[in-house]
């Protein structure tokens with residue numbers, strides 16, 4: 333019986349490949365284009381994804397999986413909801429039409445179609461997308477990654493060695509070893525605190541868990557495979573104070589072989605005058621105690637603990653980007669703004685939080701948040717045995733902290749002040765220098 337089914341499937345597959353049903357999509361006519369556009373950045377040899385999707389035979393044997401992951405939005409990895417919040421620059425979103433095409437193709441038994449319909453094969457140049465960066469900072473020593481085991485989160489400290497402050501309009505990242513570099517978040521440290529953690533850890537860099545182990549002076553954005561470098565909105569930039577240390581937080585995924593990585597970060601200085609500095613604000617649950625630790629308790633066994641936080645906006649600002657952060661118990665995350673006139677603006681919604689794909693998201697158009705706006709965060713956490721990612725078995729009460737089994741609930745906001753202009757400020761310290 334089994335053999336018969338197998339024979340039928342093989343034969344059916346062959347039939348499907350040779351005689352295309354009228355109207356059904358084919359690999360060469362429709363599907364290949366979708367995979368090129370949305371999947372091949374990662375699904376090609378020596379990249380982070382576990383298998384390639386470059387040829388008909390790669391795609392055919394997984395036709396049903398391709399349709400399923402596209403339908404459930406599990407792939408391409410892009411946690412923000414397409415329904416609410418955003419829209420974000422460089423969003424990795426497969427359209428409803430493309431999903432329907434993948435489904436129809438799988439249902440029609442993955443027909444190959446006519447190779448004459450095929451698009452030209454994609455090529456990847458290894459050049460920096462925005463041209464050679466003004467400064468290229470390389471990890472000081474290569475880091476060795478073992479063949480097997482849990483993913484690693486590691487921070488590396490790279491002295492910028494810039495004796496004067498610089499306006500940064502873009503960063504770009506070059507993974508030294510794309511087989512293991514899953515994603516990266518970039519920040520800077522002006523107090524040289526990260527160096528202390530680096531020294532205390534015998535290996536290059538130091539062990540972290542989705543954060544930096546210290547509170548960085550600011551963030552510069554993130555990178556995941558296929559992300560193209562983008563310039564900050566016109567007239568805005570990040571200010572990198574003199575002598576800052578750049579912090580790279582790298583998520584490594586094991587490849588099954590021992591590997592080493594030596595990645596580089598490119599900095600692009602602003603080429604046109606900067607009018608507004610990109611700044612950071614955070615939304616957390618209410619803080620308590622003299623140490624001002626955000627208060628958070630997720631009781632053991634709770635399947636859907638709600639945690640909230642809010643931030644009152646006390647001046648007219650524009651929100652340029654957002655980076656949500658939770659650990660393994662996070663389930664979903666919503667950030668929205670209530671403007672003084674009562675209108676509610678959804679900023680970002682993540683229906684299925686995935687710790688493995690944390691991102692920094694930049695709005696296509698910065699969002700106006702007038703003075704008096706309240707930015708509200710609502711997140712849910714699962715601290716039950718039913719959460720397969722729960723690091724503690726059996727679960728224990730969980731509080732705020734940096735360790736794997738602690739939790740966090742933060743939205744890092746990147747904003748600009750509407751009234752900030754070059755003329756009324758000192759470069760690099762526009763607001764801090766101004767008596768307020």
Ligand code: HEC
Pocket residue numbers: 366367370371372373374375380381382394397398399401402406407408409426556557558688
């Ligand atoms: C940014 C990199 C990236 C992109 C883009 C990407 N993938 Fe993946 N994919 C991965 C990684 C990494 C894994 C391994 C599992 C994980 O880490 O989530 C994976 C796993 C998979 C799996 C196996 C997991 C499962 O649930 O069956 C399928 C199927 C898949 N990808 C299909 C796709 C398709 C189809 C696209 C495009 C529409 C795509 N991927 C785009 C990185 C990517």
